[in-house]
Amino acid sequence: MTTTDRITLYYAPQSRATGARVLLEELGAPYDLQVLNMKAGEQRKPAYLAINPLGKVPAVHHRGALVTEQVAIFIYLADLFPQAGLTPALDDARRGPYLRWIAYYGSSFEPALIDRFMKREPAPVTQSPYADFDTMLGALESQLARGPYLFGGQITAADILWGIALNWTMMFGLVPRTDVFVRYAERIAARPAFQRISAADDEIAAAHAAAAGV
Template sequence: MTDPNRITLYYSPQSRATGARILLEELGAPYDLQILNMKAGEQRGPAYLAINPLGKVPAIHHRGELVTEQVAIFIYLADLFPQGGLTPALNDPLRGPYLRWIAYYGSSFEPALIDKFMQREPAPITQSPYADYDTMLGALEAQLARGPYLLGERMTAADILWGVAFSWTMMFGIVPKKDVFVRYAERITSRPAFQRISAADAEMAAQHAAVVGG
């Protein structure tokens, strides 16, 4: 009998989809991978563009419906598997702060990050979705300084999202290696789920590169 809660995750190694897979592991959720070789451009092929016209991962299928956008996927999965303990309930006082910081990732952090990475001038502060880079990052630093997690002592799906993001962005020098960010990322990257998926990703990425290289 097919498990109605089984998730299909459209996936490519060492991409934004990595965090979604780590979250699935943390939740103990049943899932299958639909793997795309992004080095070969499969995410831009007609088969996948029919699923997600933006050609981006992650995306998930569940109960016949498609969910895209990394933040939406994190909220959806954590709510779908509340037994994983990674989401505050609707009547929990922490629900609002949880949604604030998980949405902050997509609405403020990523736009600021891309502008910085591309060395683009940001929009005027009154029109920018993230004010300015230093203000955006400073708000995060102040929140994480209360630690050990975004919501204090309680780890949530938001921390999986942010911990993975910090580990990558500090590696590439887009986010400075401030002590508060380094310690926070280490709390997530030292977890077994992160270690398992990182090892699997490295192997899968090597296979994809070999296919492209012939």
């Protein structure tokens, strides 16, 4: 890749953007960080809202194009570096299920999680994007129970997405700590890329807290 091909990741530590940065590390991708101090509200200031009007991270800028939405970012980055082996090829039988489980994160898991976090009564099952919380989570657990990864023995970008998500949501008590979820999340958290970014996040978060006088 040339200098102009470097990826810019708009980032905040200990947020959903962590997964995107771990994925970049797993892919061996050349990237630059644009760190936002969320404690100072930088994600809601005009400079960043001009990039992403929703004020969310992660966002990726590459080759003059902006990619937002976590699932889109994972698909885009993994496809950009097929040599890393984290994305099934278009003619791979796993390609459809791979896309299914990445999309499932954004379309079913996240809405269910937010409803639970906010203690909101979910919509009736016929109108809910995720049926009901237990059904949504049970489908995921059944898939992961086949192990060690979503599609057997070979890790994909989808596993980075889900492993980090489960690690965080179990930590905050939003997802039950079943044996299947715990073993899976621990497997992803033990990877060197996750360990490196977790330590780097701690340093950035501490610096932001110090700047805020916390």
